[in-house]
């Protein structure tokens with residue numbers, strides 16, 4: 001794990017950076033727990049949404065970045081919708097997830113793989129190809145048989161087929177993605 | 193009525209019944225959808241969980257193409273997730289001139305953020321659309337009890353969607369009531385279906401589906417109605433799996449709201465792909481159409 005996270009001051013600075021990017025003042029949280037109460041994924045989380053904020057406040061970033069929770073969040077926005085202070089928790093989680101990924105701390109590898117394959121697909125074809133996505137996902141995660149029971153129905157009713165449906169100027173989309181990556185890097189540098 | 197149209201990646205595959213039923217309705221009521229010529233993926237959850245600029249730029253290329261067409265129309269988006277991503281881009285570009293210019297640079301095209309992005313609930317809620325639909329409906333599903341499921345992204349986050357209610361929206365209930373079906377009151381209208389976590393974190397996400405179905409059933413619904421290809425797929429495909437794995441006997445077909453409208457305008461099962469559902473969807477519709485004397 002990243003050593004800088006063991007230094008409380010560094011970790012607090014990291015938390016502040018993530019919070020700023022999400023437009024959140026960490027001190028606004030009342031610790032009322034409404035976010036955790038309504039979170040559909042809370043049942044499988046190792047840090048409750050309310051705790052994520054409190055840990056960030058305390059500078060316990062190692063625990064936050066190591067957690068499964070930041071990968072399990074479905075970005076459903078129920079928490080922020082119900083929060084008495086409109087705290088953008090999914091924004092914090094998203095920021096934490098990007099930091100975790102940068103440090104190679106992947107709490108739920110399947111979620112990370114799915115996202116990467118999805119974007120690779122878009123980079124290559126301009127559109128997402130469900131068949132390619134599912135196939136590559138199963139192969140790369142080792143869950144070879146996952147959802148295979150549904151394939152015969154999909155083929156029989158032509159819900160999916162072998163032909164690809166791509167953006168004609170897929171190369172343009174690829175260029176766009178490279179420029180977006182550069183812009184994102186620049187944006188991040190500006191924040192530090 | 194006319195719109196620019198962004199179908200999104202799943203409309204030709206897992207969203208096929210949504211697509212077919214929308215096309216059927218268009219042909220009946222003279223709604224014209226101009227598909228954006230060479231659209232690309234909106235980025236979905238994947239882009240915004242990795243890279244903010246990418247999440248805004250992918251939709252911007254589509255919106256800019258719609259502008260380039262010069263039709264000056266708002267953009268209609270059937271998928272709740274695509275809708276959310278596209279609308280995020282419009283809002284970000286309108287709020288921040290620097291961001292708009294940055295997006296133009298990234299996509300290499302002018303983008304003025306003039307057009308609004310609308311989901312199909314917003315479109316079908318317009319009085320003139322309701323009137324047009326009503327005029328073309330000659331069959332009824334009178335008495336069929338349905339739970340209208342909105343999911344997350346047509347209502348949240350509210351700064352983006354401008355939704356009237358995030359806990360108890362009524363737009364779909366009102367549209368579906370045009371068919372004679374009776375929307376029930378229930379508690380899971382805007383609970384999350386788990387989206388892609390049904391694939392990449394199935395153990396954690398499967399209970400979300402079961403809770404939605406269980407609550408609909410407990411409130412006496414006979415079917416669940418959706419307005420999104422992914423919400424629909426998640427419920428429709430997993431219901432039978434849940435029954436098998438847990439020995440439950442859930443029996444609710446899951447329709448797109450446009451399927452009900454199309455059926456009442458005379459669509460046959462083949463026209464809109466009722467047989468393509470994972471969970472058997474034909475018998476319930478047939479039963480109610482017959483009851484009404486069809």
Ligand code: SF4
Nearest residue numbers: 029030032033035083
């Ligand atoms: S609902 Fe808002 S204020 Fe309450 S604990 Fe959660 S983030 Fe803090």
Ligand code: SF4
Nearest residue numbers: 039073074076077079
């Ligand atoms: S956005 Fe994430 S943390 Fe918030 S309620 Fe939804 S799943 Fe839970």
